[in-house]
Amino acid sequence: xxxxxxxxxxxxxxxxxxxxxxxxxxxxxxxxxxxxxxxxxxxxxxxxxxxxxxxxxxxxxxxxxxxxxxxxxxxxxxxxxxxxxxxxxxxxxxxxxxxxxxxxxxxxxxxxxxxxxxxxxxxxxxxxxxxxxxxxxxxxxxxxxxxxxxxxxxxxxxxxxxxxxxxxxxxxxxxxxxxxxxxxxxxxxxxxxxxxxxxxxxxxxxxxxxxxxxxxxxxxxxxxxxxxxxxxxxxxxxxxxxxxxxxxxxxxxxxxxxxxxxxxxxxxxxxxxxxxx
Numbered sequence: 001x002x003x004x005x006x007x008x009x010x011x012x013x014x015x016x017x018x019x020x021x022x023x024x025x026x027x028x029x030x031x032x033x034x035x036x037x038x039x040x041x042x043x044x045x046x047x048x049x050x051x052x053x054x055x056x057x058x059x060x061x062x063x064x065x066x067x068x069x070x071x072x073x074x075x076x077x078x079x080x081x082x083x084x085x086x087x088x089x090x091x092x093x094x095x096x097x098x099x100x101x102x103x104x105x106x107x108x109x110x111x112x113x114x115x116x117x118x119x120x121x122x123x124x125x126x127x128x129x130x131x132x133x134x135x136x137x138x139x140x141x142x143x144x145x146x147x148x149x150x151x152x153x154x155x156x157x158x159x160x161x162x163x164x165x166x167x168x169x170x171x172x173x174x175x176x177x178x179x180x181x182x183x184x185x186x187x188x189x190x191x192x193x194x195x196x197x198x199x200x201x202x203x204x205x206x207x208x209x210x211x212x213x214x215x216x217x218x219x220x221x222x223x224x225x226x227x228x229x230x231x232x233x234x235x236x237x238x239x240x241x242x243x244x245x246x247x248x249x250x251x252x253x254x255x256x257x258x259x260x261x262x263x264x265x266x267x268x269x270x271x272x273x274x275x276x277x
Contacts, residue, residue, distance in 0.1 A: 038110065038113060038114060038117070038144070038145075038148065039148050041109065041110060041113055042106070042110055042148035042149055042152050043148075043152065045102075045105075045106040045109050045110070046106065046152045046153065046156050049099060049102035049105075049106065049156070050099075050156055050160065052102070053075055053098070053099050053102075053160060054160075054163075056075075057075040057076055057095075058075075058076050058079075059074070059076050059079050060072055060073065060074035060075075060076065060079050060083075061073045061074065061075070061098070061101060062101065062224055062228060062243070063079075063083075063228075064228040064231040065083070065084070065231065066231045066232050066248075067232050068248065069084045069086065069247065069248035070083065070084045070231075070247060070248065071227070071228075071231050071243045071244055071246075071247040071248070071249065072228065072243055072246070072247060073098045073100065073101040073243065073246055074094065074095065074098055075095050075098040075099070076095060077091040077092045077094070077095040077164055077168060078091075079095075080094050080095060084248070086248065088168070088170060088173065089173050089176050089177050089180060090180060090248065092161065092164050092165055092168060092170065092173070092177045093161065093177050093180035093181045093184070094246060094247055094248065095161075095164050096157060096158075096160050096161025096164050096177070096181055097157060097161075097181060097184055097185065097188070097245065097246040098246055099153075099156065099157055099160055100153075100157075100188050100242045100245070100246050101242070101246075103149075103153055103188070103192050103195070103242070104195055104199075104216070104217070104220045104238065104239075104242075105217065105220075106149055106153065107145070107149055107192065107195050107196045107199050108199050108213050108216050108217065109213075110145050110148070110149050110196070111145050111196060111199035111200050111203055112199075112203055112209045112212065112213055114141060114144060114145045114200070115200065115203040115204065115209070116209065137274070138200075138270050138271075138273050138274035139270065141200060141273070142193075142196060142197055142200060142270060142273075145196050145199075145200065146192075146193050146196045149192070149196060150189050150192050150193065150196075153189070153192065154185060154189060157181065157185055157188075158178065158181065158185075161174075161177060161178060161181050162174060162178075165177055183251055184245045184246070184251070187241065187245045187251075187254060187255060187258045187259075188241075188242060188245045188246070190258060190259060190262045191238055191241045191242060191245070191258055191261075191262050193262065193266060194238065194261070194262035194263075194265045194266035194269070195238050197265070197266040197267075197269040197270050197273065198216075198238070198265060198266075198269040199216055200269065200270075200273045201269040201270070201272045201273040201276070202215060202216055204272070204273050204276040205272070205276060220238065220239050223235070223237040223238070223239035223240065224239045224243065226239075226240075227239055227240045227243050228243075234249070234253070234254065234257060236257075236261055238265075241254070241257075241258045241261065241262075245258070
């Protein structure tokens, strides 16, 4: 002893603790999506759908007359006015919303790509090791697939509606047309979020991605045909709600069923996706 006190933490029983890092699965998944150019895929799909819309925008793609008008995907406002006899503003609104027919296919492309990159990288394994729950990871995947898909779709729909007003030479009624489009677009986005959740679940259940894409695409077309067979009814399918939201169906009869259907199917699909992840 030389009269000096030597303090050594290891000898005094104190240990240094490495700070615990909280899991950041959203940041990890967003980084993986950015590196995989998921945003570019959404942009490419949206651009392709706009091109098809503008090139083949005469007449109707899918349409059926109802007791109070008509339902379907008809991008031509003249078709609405001549076939159904709706006012110009209503015809332009329905024509602008007709691009919703492409939303399921864009969602399928996005979900197929996301399913591949989410489970092929180590980001999910690291997030699970750090304590992130499967439910949380499922919600993150749903968010990463929904935001670029639905945001670009909404902007595209508003833009195509403006283009239809410009082509018709009726820029003076564009505010009233957009006022008709926005509430129906909100319903379409709600149904679209449920559609994305269902697509994610199908890609988890069916390991072959082309087969999963085909099953969902054929299912959507089949439910469109079923809805056209019963045009006055609102069938509990994504295709049915999209068709009615793009048409003249009264919003008071459509909003609550669409929200309830989307909440139930979206939650069930997300639970199934989380269980299979």
